[in-house]
Each structure stands twice: as structure tokens, then as C-alpha cells.
Amino acid sequence: MAADPKAPSILGFPHRPEWGPAAHRKALAGHLRRCRDHAGIGARQAARCIHASEASISRIETGRTALKPAEVERLLDTYGISDPLERARIADLVREAAKPEAWQPYANAAPLDLRPLLGMEPAARRIISYEPQLVPGWLQTEEYAEIVIRAVHPTKPAGEIAERVALRMQRIEMLRRAVSPPILLAVMDSEVFRRRVGTPGVMYRQIKHLIALLEELPYRLNLQIAPLTVGAAGAIGHPIVHLRFFTPEYLPDMVYLEQYEGALYREKPSESERYQAILNNLCGVANPAEQTPALLEQALAAWR
Structure with missing residues (x-):
């Protein structure tokens, strides 16, 4: 099946470690929110697919909480994101977002x-x-x-x-x-x-x-x-x-x-x-x- 040309894409956001984990987490958080909106799925339904609360979805979509790879994978499945390039870039961003931030040693x-x-x-x-x-x-x-x-x-x-x-x-x-x-x-x-x-x-x-x-x-x-x-x-x-x-x-x-x-x-x-x-x-x-x-x-x- 052809990809939806109107679907949100994360490919325009590069994987740039020097930008720090917070930027990758925030960019990905906004992308996940746009993907959910595009799929017409409510926050409650998205929360059920990862066995979490609506508040958890809100924290994920605003970049206020860490993104777990397994949860992101389930959300992508639920939102119908199947393009391998999109999923590969998202996986890169999830890994980058999990790294320690510059202030964490202090x-x-x-x-x-x-x-x-x-x-x-x-x-x-x-x-x-x-x-x-x-x-x-x-x-x-x-x-x-x-x-x-x-x-x-x-x-x-x-x-x-x-x-x-x-x-x-x-x-x-x-x-x-x-x-x-x-x-x-x-x-x-x-x-x-x-x-x-x-x-x-x-x-x-x-x-x-x-x-x-x-x-x-x-x-x-x-x-x-x-x-x-x-x-x-x-x-x-x-x-x-x-x-x-x-x-x-x-x-x-x-x-x-x-x-x-x-x-x-x-x-x-x-x-x-x-x-x-x-x-x-x-x-x-x-x-x-x-x-x-x-x-x-x-x-x-x-x-x-």
C-alpha cells in the first residue's frame, strides 16, 4: 500500500548528537502528537495501547518524560506508521533522547x-x-x-x-x-x-x-x-x-x-x-x- 503523502514525517529532523537529548526528545514528542492526530486516535485510546494513563500520553507528547522504545513501537503500530525510513529515524531519536543531558553530572x-x-x-x-x-x-x-x-x-x-x-x-x-x-x-x-x-x-x-x-x-x-x-x-x-x-x-x-x-x-x-x-x-x-x-x-x- 502506498504511503500517505499527507502523513507527518520526522525525516526533516536530523539525528544530531551535539544538539543534546532534550531536543531529540522534544522533536519526537511533537511528531508523535501529530501522528496521533493524523490517525484520528484519541489520547485515551493511545494510552490503552501502551497500558498507561492519558496523563502519561500528555507527558510523552510534550517531551516531559522519557520515551521507552517498546512503547514508541506500539504507538507507531497504532498510528499506522509503517515506513521503514520513518521508523528507523524515530529509533535513532529515541536512543539519542535517552542519553544523559549536559546538566546531569551536576x-x-x-x-x-x-x-x-x-x-x-x-x-x-x-x-x-x-x-x-x-x-x-x-x-x-x-x-x-x-x-x-x-x-x-x-x-x-x-x-x-x-x-x-x-x-x-x-x-x-x-x-x-x-x-x-x-x-x-x-x-x-x-x-x-x-x-x-x-x-x-x-x-x-x-x-x-x-x-x-x-x-x-x-x-x-x-x-x-x-x-x-x-x-x-x-x-x-x-x-x-x-x-x-x-x-x-x-x-x-x-x-x-x-x-x-x-x-x-x-x-x-x-x-x-x-x-x-x-x-x-x-x-x-x-x-x-x-x-x-x-x-x-x-x-x-x-x-x-
Whole structure:
């Protein structure tokens, strides 16, 4: 029997280990939901075929739970997915989704509300970040990060602080990888360089680190500094991170909104587009990236 030309296909989503397990799990989760909808099968019927609850199907279809190979096979049978290429790609994605995530070696120190961002950022094609108070986490030095983390968590034991610092330090590595690294567009307020974190030496070394990163990653890191004169455009009081992926048809844009205690995520197109517009406006009124090295040198002079 000929394949249904209108059936959803996962072949457009590649098997890319460097993107991380969360991206593979999320892409496959959405595909399974589309396959169920295309087959006209309700969540209750799908749940019965794997001896689970409707809530379990919901968690599977939103990528919030691990995908067991046997359960996926039964779901594919139920949805009438017989194409060997489709099933082979799905099997690859299931295996990739089961691998440990980058934050798991630091699981005791990885905040629950940060894990979705940590899991998905390696799959991003482009990351836009706005930080009004501090140097963005990807770009912090170890000593700067330790002071910031300890200030937010003054009662945490030294071992957990060290784990949180180590987790933060490894995030920059995705920009250094040889295969499909993300591009990071970071905007931060000029006041970040006047707000003392630790000693003047800590600030001096942090700014030197930013200069070195711009030299090391000229095509992967774009850093802009927003002066106070941007006015209302820079009056956002919390960090924003907007992720755009290589395969938007499988992975919609994700927005991370950091709060003092917790975080919010936005993935509806109308919401992600609104935050994209806010960040585009900030990029437009901030000092151009070409001026950043000179501005950093000026900031450096203040901490000598």
C-alpha cells in the first residue's frame, strides 16, 4: 500500500548528537502528537495501547518524560506508521533522547527551573540574551560566577556552590564546538560594568575575559552594550533568553524569563514573537557590536 503523502514525517529532523537529548526528545514528542492526530486516535485510546494513563500520553507528547522504545513501537503500530525510513529515524531519536543531558553530572546543583533551558540551548541556531544586572552566565569567569551564585544562595554548602559554578562554566563550550555551534547575541546594560561584583580585580579580569572571548569567537559571539540613554527600551527588569532552532518546524522558538525565585518559559508563537520584537528593539538602540571592544577597554580602565 502506498504511503500517505499527507502523513507527518520526522525525516526533516536530523539525528544530531551535539544538539543534546532534550531536543531529540522534544522533536519526537511533537511528531508523535501529530501522528496521533493524523490517525484520528484519541489520547485515551493511545494510552490503552501502551497500558498507561492519558496523563502519561500528555507527558510523552510534550517531551516531559522519557520515551521507552517498546512503547514508541506500539504507538507507531497504532498510528499506522509503517515506513521503514520513518521508523528507523524515530529509533535513532529515541536512543539519542535517552542519553544523559549536559546538566546531569551536576544534577544536585542544576535548578529545576533552569533545566529546560540548559537542555535546549545546545540545539539552538541563535540565542539572543538580555541581561540588565550581570554579565550573562555563559560569559562569566569562574570567580565572578562563584560570587554571584553565593550571593543568591548564601546558605548553600561550598560543594554545591562549586557544582553550580562548574555547570555554568561548561555552557560556553557549545559555542566552541566544531559542528553547528549556536550564535550568541548578548545585550547587557552598561551599568553591569559599574556594579561591583567582588573586588576590583574580579571586575578587571571579568572584562578582560569578555575581550578575549570576542577575539576567540568573532563569528559566534556578538556582544552589545546598552547605555542608560536607551530609556524605556532598557527598562526590563529581568533577564530574557530567546532561542531559535535549526529546525523550527519541529522545535518552535523558546523564551526563558528569569525571575528571582524561578523562571517562566514561553513557546506559543504569539508570545515568542513579542519577546523577539522586544529584544530586536534593544539590539537596535544599544551601541553597535563594533563599538563593544572599545567600550570594554574603557570599562577596564575604571577597574585598574
